[in-house]
Amino acid sequence: MTSLSLVLGVMVLATATYTFRISGVLLGSRATLTSQATTTLNLGTTVLLLAVAATAALYDGSQLDGFARPLGVLAAAACALWKQPIIVTVLVAAIVTAGLRALGLN
Amino acid sequence: MLVMRSLYRTVGSGGTRNIVLVCLSVLIMGISYGLAANTAGVPLWGNILLAVLVLAGSSEFLFVAAVGAGVPPILAAATSALVNTRHLVFGFTLAKILGKGGRRWIAAHLINDEAVALAIAEPTPERRRLLYWATGLGILLVWPVGALLGGLLGGIVPDPRVLGIDAVLPAVLIAVAIPALKERPAIAIATLGTGLAIILTPFVPAGIAPILALTTVPLAMIRKRVQV
Numbered sequence: 001m002t003s004l005s006l007v008l009g010v011m012v013l014a015t016a017t018y019t020f021r022i023s024g025v026l027l028g029s030r031a032t033l034t035s036q037a038t039t040t041l042n043l044g045t046t047v048l049l050l051a052v053a054a055t056a057a058l059y060d061g062s063q064l065d066g067f068a069r070p071l072g073v074l075a076a077a078a079c080a081l082w083k084q085p086i087i088v089t090v091l092v093a094a095i096v097t098a099g100l101r102a103l104g105l106n
Numbered sequence: 107m108l109v110m111r112s113l114y115r116t117v118g119s120g121g122t123r124n125i126v127l128v129c130l131s132v133l134i135m136g137i138s139y140g141l142a143a144n145t146a147g148v149p150l151w152g153n154i155l156l157a158v159l160v161l162a163g164s165s166e167f168l169f170v171a172a173v174g175a176g177v178p179p180i181l182a183a184a185t186s187a188l189v190n191t192r193h194l195v196f197g198f199t200l201a202k203i204l205g206k207g208g209r210r211w212i213a214a215h216l217i218n219d220e221a222v223a224l225a226i227a228e229p230t231p232e233r234r235r236l237l238y239w240a241t242g243l244g245i246l247l248v249w250p251v252g253a254l255l256g257g258l259l260g261g262i263v264p265d266p267r268v269l270g271i272d273a274v275l276p277a278v279l280i281a282v283a284i285p286a287l288k289e290r291p292a293i294a295i296a297t298l299g300t301g302l303a304i305i306l307t308p309f310v311p312a313g314i315a316p317i318l319a320l321t322t323v324p325l326a327m328i329r330k331r332v333q334v
């Protein structure tokens with residue numbers, strides 16, 4: 001890996017990412033949405049975030065990662081459902097995951 | 107300080123606290139990203155450049171891991187970019203909040219999971235806009251700082267996995283996204299979509315499974331139409 005190839009790689013990733021972002025913004029600003037469509041769009045965004053969270057919890061790339069992190073995140077989800085503050089939810093996730101790993105469960 | 111005070115006045119202590127906590131979590135994730143970049147052999151300037159210009163955590167983790175495994179950076183960039191296709195959906199959702207002015211070209215760069223989640227949970231457009239900008243700018247600051255710290259600490263601090271830091275990202279997203287699910291149909295659709303993404307992940311390129319979860323969302327509209 002040369003410096004030049006790394007810079008090119010970074011530029012490609014940055015440009016592609018910004019293109020996704022600004023395309024969404026420009027398309028969305030042209031669309032006129034009913035309030036029901038807006039509600040559905042917000043639901044879609046929430047589904048997307050939760051799907052990202054779930055796959056990030058379970059997988060390392062396309063391979064299952066083990067049990068510690070999924071269980072830690074499951075505990076965090078329980079905290080969120082019980083309306084605990086964000087700090088509690090996040091700390092529970094890390095502590096449960098670290099604790100299980102310390103006990104030898106990966 | 108002035109910004110903090112007006113932020114506090116508009117979104118209250120709850121909103122401000124959420125922003126601070128999310129930024130703190132992102133800082134910790136940034137440190138673990140910096141460590142990963144260091145382990146992968148990406149130089150410090152490269153990891154900071156990625157953090158500032160890409161500003162999308164999971165794709166950067168994937169990029170440095172691929173580069174570390176010997177994949178040419180251009181190829182690694184192409185596959186990592188797929189992870190960020192969801193930002194198109196986020197941009198579409200946020201368009202109304204960001205308005206028409208020239209500032210939206212800057213606002214677009216700040217689109218990320220956490221800022222979007224905090225913003226859409228707010229009841230009024232004004233609060234959404236403020237939470238979006240505050241969280242987005244906060245992350246623009248803490249993510250590269252975390253990457254720098256992680257890069258400098260590489261080899262000194264223990265493996266972030268020992269501390270369970272890899273569970274922080276999903277936990278933050280869940281913490282900020284779950285409060286938006288208030289009605290039973292929404293909960294059902296979110297569960298279905300998330301389940302679909304989990305099942306599909308091994309079979310599709312990285313980052314695509316969550317997009318496919320969106321195929322469950324039109325069910326919400328069908329249900330409404332049946333009710334009418």
